[in-house]
Amino acid sequence: MSEMWQEAMIAAFREMMNRAVLFLPKLMAMVTFLAVGWLVKLLLMHILKVVRFEVFCERMGLTSALAKGGVKQRMSDLIGRFSFWVVFLFFAFMGVDALDLPATANLMSAILGFLPHVIAAILVGLLGILLANFSGEAVLIAAVNAQIQGARFMANMVRWGIIIFTGAMVLTQLGIAKEIVVAAFSIIFGGIVLAMAIAVGLGGRTIAKEALERRLRREKAGDEFTHI
């Protein structure tokens, strides 16, 4: 009886050791992937610092664009943090995949398949915010120079119009509730256009008529002297 028990124990121990021997390299591989991920993040942040990415972002208006969106961190910090998480997750999934567990089988290929959508969505979002702020600023300055009283309102309309449009594009790109997004966007956008049409058609008909007449007849409230 005791021999049987002894053999069973030894067999179980052997089995466990065999499994451990098989699992250990996979665990080591996962740890190595995580370490490499950390190193890649550090390297990326160092490169961003060397190429003065922060200054570039300020010049391109990205920093102020984010500040307007309520994001107070520096752009290089954000990119560093974002890249770390991308690299970390990438390597973490590689590590988990390396464990060869049945529950996580094909996890990596599924994530890699979705990655292009995420990257495209990020790019679309970034460009959309830049375009929104650029256009909003252009409209604001032009309206102020034309001495239009609702300059800020016009600029905000343009900015938020583009931001909403961008948001819809990002969600569609990510495949999140496509149908709802398209329907909601169409309703909001169509609603705004209809509201404006009604506002101009009923409320501002006379003003629009006068403005058009002035424009077509090239009548301008000019200064009494030339500036150049």
Add this chain to the structure above:
Amino acid sequence: MEDAVWKAVQEQCPDAHQVDLLIALPSFNHASTIGSVLKAILAGLNASFANASILIVNADVGSQDGTPDIVKQTVGALVPVAVIQPLGEGSSASPFALNRLSYSGMPGREEAFKSFFVLTQRLQAKACAVIDANMRSVTAEWMSLLVKPVLESGADYVAPVFRRPRYEGSLTNNLIAPLTRSLYGKRVGCQVGGGYGFSPKMASTLFQKKFLWEGEAARFAIDSWLTTVAVAEGFQVWQARLGAKVQDHKAGAADVATSLVQAVGASYHYMEHYQDVWEKPTGSSAVPEVGKPMETEVEATPIHVERMMKGFRQGLRDLLPIWEVILAPETLAGVLALGLKDDEDFRYPLALWVQTVYDFAVAYHEKVIHREHLLRSLMPLYLGRTSSVVLETRGGGPEMVQHTVEQGCQTFEAMKPYLVDRWRFQ
């Protein structure tokens, strides 16, 4: 482009291989004025340069009113004449450039000037005079005033100066000319359009230096940057007092903001190219002038500042987030304080104005925001300063305005170290 222009001239004037004078007229639908301009030119050439070999070149950018035909009919066989198309046969201006005309209102003006410089070089002309085809006040005397300094006194560039009512050319007097004077040390009026005189040296330099023609500022504002480049390159600059300036298209009246963007943008643009030149000089010297002394006139209609004040106050209300990025904190504080004053007591102090212009120059250099947005956002501040000048001087005569402009120039010079420091160490 050079070969096409040269070929066109050779086809029309096979004997023109070398001339003494090149008289150039850029034109675009100027049938109503070009005849009288040419008659004045011909009279001037006959009176002052009867023995010189001359070629008249009309660079027409696609007139639909028969302007080139009028040129040929008016000149006839008196002087060889050639009509060229600076943009080339069958081509047209870029559709994106249609709203970006020089404030002369003429498309392709920069290409026309480039063609004139090429021809001056190829024809080995001793001088080139460019006269605008839309001028109604050209007299025979203009030829002598624009050309003789080049032929007889070694001038490289003869810039026009006109007799104007005291507040005319407010942007030029309160910003462009003082800035140019403080940067490059030459007291030039920086007035634009009408007529210019060039030496072959200046023409070939302008043509050969490709960087001069590159960039948004260079492409649409040749009238603005000719004087800047001439003083920055160290050419002998003269000024010709040409009398009154009466033209068909009232420059700057259509869109002040665009004129400001072009004129100020050109000044800031070339500050980057000529940093080594302008960082050094201190003080300024006058440039030689020809022509009869001119009196500044009092304006025919009173100037109302209400609209300009309104523009300034709206800028203060709506553009503050943009100015916060552009202006130094002490400048911004000064500008904000202006909003508290009543219209009648409103004064935009000179030192604050100079600081504003210099802060915008630094911000342009640093590209803190898109450059066109930056320049356009200067507009309300400029209106504020112009209102202030009118309010300060309207009780006095033209001399008082001239005195204020001179004070402005001196303040620009005195505060130049502020610009240099910020430019270098921002």
